[in-house]
Amino acid sequence: MLRLFYFILFFSICIPLVHAKDDLSNPILFSNAEVLNEYTTRIPFKLVDHLIVVEAELLDKKGNFIIDTGSERMILNSVHFSNLYEHQRKYESTSGVMHSIENSYEKQIKAFALQDFTLENKNSDVINLSHIEKSKKIKLLGIIGYSILKDYEVFIDLHLNQITLTKVDKFGNKLNKNVYLEKIVDSLDFYLKNHTIVVNAFINYQKVRLGVDTAAEFNQINKSVNKRVLQYFVPKKRLKLQGASNNTIKVMAGKLHRVKLSNTIYFGPMNTIVTNLSKMNEAFGTQLDGILGYEFFAQKRTIINYKKEKLYFINYPIKHIE
Template sequence: MLRFVCFILFITFSINLTNANDDDTYTPIFFTQAEVLNSHTTRIPFKLIDHLIVVEAELLNNKGNFIIDTGSETMILNRVHFPNFYNHQRKNEETSGILQSIDNSFERKVKEFSLESLKLHDKDSDVIDMSHIEKSKKIKLLGVIGYSILKDYEVFIDLYLNQITLTKVDRFGNTLNNDVYLEKIVDSLSFTLKNHTIVVNGTVNNQKVKFGIDSAAEFNQINRKVHKKALKYFIPKRRLSLSGVGKKKIEVLAGKLHRVKLSETVYFGPMLTVLTNLNKINSAFGTQLDGILGYEFFAQKRTIINYQKETLYFINYPLNTQ
């Protein structure tokens, strides 16, 4: 039976974390496949594990994988591989995850995170047990990189070339280098940033809905409480067992969602979607969503995310000439 894990997105550069003894030593994490395009832009190839975007990395002599997740508020480290990190500081609040919030997590300060010459300082990292995801996906998972890191970049997620391009932006969202992309931007869509969540307005069968965009959602999700006019075009196929960051499992109805539009020019073909209760997601994300658009969204749209401008930009897939 298929399983669902929720995150995604990744990077290739070096991150410096304090070691487990809290002294002044910095230990780098290396994402070794990055290609530096200029002083502010890096391009990173990724592999898809099921529908998760994953990069290989090395931290404290551990070689493994990081998932890049626009739906995660912070960087998350897997306690399985960093057992001395977790006892630093227990978090007072829960860590957000897409199926439910995660309790029993710990917090670690990331002293320095660097993308070649680009550096971010004093970033928080949550530390949790992610062994169930490793087992499900059959990968060695070191952690997840989320919004707290990605927000300072314009992020091009390209499922056509299986690569992510990160380019540094100023506080207004302007890229620090011109002519970053060879491809032409053909469309755009405004979004609202609710806490760390990308929220867009759209319609399903002309019924107004509010979607969250999450690059780590392996399947789209639609709230079973949404208006019946929208649910009319959710065509169920089978039941799935889904598991999230917090190890909890739920059974959901899976099918295809039709007639999704985000604007007059941004619309989608049928997308694999699960019907579920979004109460815990809304509580974790601090907003009221009717659905989540994940892998299926990015599979149909080569998408650039600019958090500062609160805008999505789209680049066409090449025409199929076969």
């Protein structure tokens, strides 16, 4: 049975920004990361409700970061990084799926260190995420988004609850070939709309465009989608959702059937909400018919290669019945 949940999906718009000169010279450290080789590291994560959360330390503060492919850049929680200045205020608001996020600031991360990996001069938005901390009951330092992930092949494994990051060249080729013990069984092309992963799919034989987002706790379908798509949505109950800007909406939740990405890649029924995605599409300049989130990754062990614009899939182990 579906329960009341908080929908957390962060998006940013590519817009001119006020660049802050206040650098964070200390790196972000992942104390639980396991270095596999000079280009590859493995980070365990925990699921907080349906969010992928890793533990890290920044500026002597230890806490949690949400892995969010729907966020363009890193986001820091102003509750824990309060040394902000008025000149850091952005000229434009950062956009959330339900409403623009006001009072947004920008910092520059001088070094983002992941064991042997160091990323220089990464920008970060700074906003108040206290409502997420309260609802999820965790100390949330921030969000790790596209700007950090894009230079790696990212293996999101909900079977072992770990993320494997391996460095790639400008063409998307792994700098170390021997990374995965598991066999890749299928792949799918996607395209990037700004920072958003977009795949072409079919629902009840109707073509749809779907975004892929690790921080969407449930899948979403736009309420204005073709009626033939909604024929395979089985409603269960109405829910209240809280968005990135801390305001709430009511949506219908249920099960979505007959989602197919190719002749070989298809899904069982997935928990899904029907909602209005017009503000998100306006912010992105896209026309998405829906979002694939936790339910997608729960059924598919997925590797994201941003440079090649490819998704790769590894099977879950077959459960043997005694």
